[in-house]
Amino acid sequence: xxxxxxxxxxxxxxxxxxxxxxxxxxxxxxxxxxxxxxxxxxxxxxxxxxxxxxxxxxxxxxxxxxxxxxxxxxxxxxxxxxxxxxxxxxxxxxxxxxxxxxxxxxxxxxxxxxxxxxxxxxxxxxxxxxxxxxxxxxxxxxxxxxxxxxxxxxxxxxxxxxxxxxxxxxxx
Amino acid sequence: xxxxxxxxxxxxxxxxxxxxxxxxxxxxxxxxxxxxxxxxxxxxxxxxxxxxxxxxxxxxxxxxxxxxxxxxxxxxxxxxxxxxxxxxxxxxxxxxxxxxxxxxxxxxxxxxxxxxxxxxxxxxxxxxxxxxxxxxxxxxxxxxxxxxxxxxxxxxxxxxxxxxxxxxxxxx
Numbered sequence: 001x002x003x004x005x006x007x008x009x010x011x012x013x014x015x016x017x018x019x020x021x022x023x024x025x026x027x028x029x030x031x032x033x034x035x036x037x038x039x040x041x042x043x044x045x046x047x048x049x050x051x052x053x054x055x056x057x058x059x060x061x062x063x064x065x066x067x068x069x070x071x072x073x074x075x076x077x078x079x080x081x082x083x084x085x086x087x088x089x090x091x092x093x094x095x096x097x098x099x100x101x102x103x104x105x106x107x108x109x110x111x112x113x114x115x116x117x118x119x120x121x122x123x124x125x126x127x128x129x130x131x132x133x134x135x136x137x138x139x140x141x142x143x144x145x146x147x148x149x150x151x152x153x154x155x156x157x158x159x160x161x162x163x164x165x166x167x168x169x170x171x172x
Numbered sequence: 173x174x175x176x177x178x179x180x181x182x183x184x185x186x187x188x189x190x191x192x193x194x195x196x197x198x199x200x201x202x203x204x205x206x207x208x209x210x211x212x213x214x215x216x217x218x219x220x221x222x223x224x225x226x227x228x229x230x231x232x233x234x235x236x237x238x239x240x241x242x243x244x245x246x247x248x249x250x251x252x253x254x255x256x257x258x259x260x261x262x263x264x265x266x267x268x269x270x271x272x273x274x275x276x277x278x279x280x281x282x283x284x285x286x287x288x289x290x291x292x293x294x295x296x297x298x299x300x301x302x303x304x305x306x307x308x309x310x311x312x313x314x315x316x317x318x319x320x321x322x323x324x325x326x327x328x329x330x331x332x333x334x335x336x337x338x339x340x341x342x343x344x
Contacts, residue, residue, distance in 0.1 A: 012200075012203070012268075012271075012281060012282075013267075013268045013269075013270075013271025013272040013275060013276055013280070013281050013282075013318075014199065014200065014203050014264060014267050014268045014271055015196075015200060015271070016271040016274075016275035016276070017267040017268070017270050017271035017274075017275070018196040018199060018200070018267065019196075021267075022196035022199075024187075024190040024191075024194035027186065027190060027194075028184075028186065028187060028190070031184070031186050084274055087270050087273060087274075088270060090262070090266040090269075090270075090295065090296070091263055091266035091267045091270060092186060093266075094262040094263035094265075094266050095185075095186050095189040095190065095193075095263045096184075096185045096186045096189070097185075097262075098185075098189050098259050098260060098262075098263060099184075099185025099186055099187070099188040099189035100185040101259060102188075102189075102256055102259075103185060103188035103189070104185055104188070108185070109184060109185050110184075110185075123262065124262070124296065124297060124305070125296060133296070146185075
């Protein structure tokens with residue numbers, strides 16, 4: 001059931017936000033961008049999303065100003081989060097934490113660590129060591145006790161089995 | 173494009189969360205439940221969602237343990253958030269704030285006020301007056317500068333033009 005794209009009868013900023021990121025693939029693409037995925041092929045392989053769908057979702061995110069296209073190392077386009085896209089981190093982090101709370105009996109699948117002092121940053125964004133709320137670029141994603149090793153690891157999943165600083169490009 | 177329901181290849185708690193709340197209507201239903209909407213007819217009229225879709229989404233939320241069915245005043249079923257459902261507030265709040273930031277030029281459409289001291293609670297959940305993070309039940313939703321009065325107001329929209337404590341039933 002598709003939502004009408006033009007949602008003017010909904011005087012709500014949640015509805016507006018969901019017009020842009022309300023597709024499930026879309027938030028997974030945004031999550032991957034936070035993890036440092038930049039290349040079309042890496043998104044496709046990590047997400048297992050059909051390439052036509054990925055093309056459409058990436059174009060919509062660029063049009064909405066959530067992602068920007070930048071030239072990559074080998075002349076291929078890469079996708080990076082804009083300032084507007086970075087603003088989605090609290091929403092991504094909150095949904096991740098809720099998923100961990102209710103669908104990961106062995107504990108969080110991933111832990112977000114403050115690079116400066118090693119504090120494990122709570123879902124509300126506050127570092128227990130320094131009491132500050134580190135910016136996204138100061139967080140390191142670390143495998144948590146609930147992370148299962150995928151049966152058929154793709155390069156992105158493999159890279160994320162080791163600590164990885166958010167936004168730093170993943171070498172696929 | 174539907175996501176496969178069984179998403180076992182995605183070892184990610186965000187993917188799990190989106191299996192449950194990844195439909196756009198679903199998060200709007202959850203938002204309404206935070207605002208105190210409890211009755212089928214009120215959800216239907218406020219959201220403008222087809223009744224068959226609403227029936228299906230409510231059933232899925234009950235099955236997932238996000239909503240519970242309770243007997244209402246006139247023998248009709250009502251839907252209320254469970255503890256698990258209440259845990260979605262940070263995600264709903266974050267997406268609302270992001271929508272306000274980017275799609276509401278006149279400012280936030282709704283403000284969330286700490287009932288105890290009148291502080292306008294920031295998107296990160298912290299009250300600037302007392303420094304604490306009030307629980308959902310201690311928040312009052314107040315029209316913000318960006319709220320447009322709907323052309324054809326339904327009872328829920330009308331109720332929310334005045335301050336309204338979250339979770340308190342809206343009298344449709």
